[in-house]
Amino acid sequence: MSELKRITLYAAVESPFPHRVRLALEEAQVPYDMISISLYDDKPEWYAKKVYPEAKIPYLVYGGPKLKPDEAPSPDTVQLPESLVILEFLADILPSANLLPADPALRAKARLFIQAVETKLLAAFRGFFFMGGSPDILVNALEDIQRMLPPSEGYAVGEWSIADAAAVPFLMRISTMLKMNPPTLQEGAGERALEALRSPRFARLQKYVHDNAARPSMAKTWDEAAVEKLMKVRFERMAKTKQVPAPHV
Ligand SMILES: N[C@@H](CCC(=O)N[C@@H](CS)C(=O)NCC(=O)O)C(=O)O
Incomplete structure (x- = not known):
């Protein structure tokens, strides 16, 4: 090399x-x-x-x-x-x-997972948190992601890979932002989404997030207080101006 x-x-x-x-x-x-x-x-x-x-x-x-x-x-x-x-x-x-597996079939699987994150999960993230969409938007997208995980344990394609790097920053922020109950959400939508995500229906996704959160790479890069601080300002501004954000988060 x-x-x-x-x-x-x-x-x-x-x-x-x-x-x-x-x-x-x-x-x-x-x-x-x-x-x-x-x-x-x-x-x-x-x-x-x-x-x-x-x-x-x-x-x-x-x-x-x-x-x-x-x-x-x-x-x-x-x-x-x-x-x-x-x-x-x-x-x-x-x-x-080994940020991607060597096996071509697993590499393809990693890319499919990344594509689902980039299309389904990000659209739901924006639709729910920024545009006041229904909790079903978020819950359905998370179900799609959960369904793509190996059944009982392991990362998106078994060993940790860039597929996990693509997904987990959003999954971590979803928990943090739901706890904040932002003013951009429909009445009661935050509680309903949180209840669903904490239910046994999402046991596999909860384990996946927990396993990722326990890795040293997350400890070194995740600053929940900083995320909360920035999002609080953004949510308040959006709620005040009813401004729909540009297609980024
Ligand atoms: N598709 C881009 C999105 C990057 C993006 O939207 N970044 C946001 C921050 S999370 C940004 O720089 N926003 C500032 C701006 O657009 O002015 C990627 O995957 O890197």
């Missing part, structure tokens, strides 16, 4: 998309520099100007020297947006970390 280059990740602790990438980096046990980007009103101007014109996170730079926060990465580095593309890139450059 060629020598590993420096990895720099632009991220924010509260956001699920960069959380995916951090989980994979921690699981691979490779060093990386993280440059924190404040989101929304506080987003630094230099980020769009010097780093990524769309100004979203995550953004990964592979190669080059250590970067100061407001410095432009060198053009001869690999620079990638999009959390799922970054996860695949990490699996490719870090083959010994």
Whole structure:
């Protein structure tokens, strides 16, 4: 394997998309520099100007020297947006970390799981939490995800993989956000969703989240207080302005 280059990740602790990438980096046990980007009103101007014109996170730079926060990465580095593309890139450059299984059938299964997360789970997450949709939207999507897990134990495709990195940042935030009972939800919707998720019907998904939460990669990357703080501000703003958020979270 060629020598590993420096990895720099632009991220924010509260956001699920960069959380995916951090989980994979921690699981691979490779060093990386993280440059924190404040989101929304506080987003630094230099980020769009010097780093990524769309100004979203995550953004990964592979190669080059250590970067100061407001410095432009060198053009001869690999620079990638999009959390799922970054996860695949990490699996490719870090083959010994087994971020994806070697078996083609299991790799395909991992990608199907990721696709279900990106389409069904994210749509339900937005529909329920941000657009005041019914609890069934969330419960049905979570049932779809649960159904794709191995029956009694193990991660999405057996051993831990980037399929788990894709899903678990959202699953962790769903529990946290339900406990907050956001003002954007329909009356009683939060309690109904929470009751369903805590019921035996979701025993397998509960075990899956618990097993992921117990991994050192989660301990190093999950900051529930930071997530709560940011989401509280966002929910209050949405409830006040009845603003439907852009298609990101
Ligand atoms: N599809 C992208 C979504 C990235 C995304 O929407 N990130 C949000 C934070 S969670 C963001 O940067 N929002 C700030 C903005 O759009 O101004 C991915 O998977 O990386």
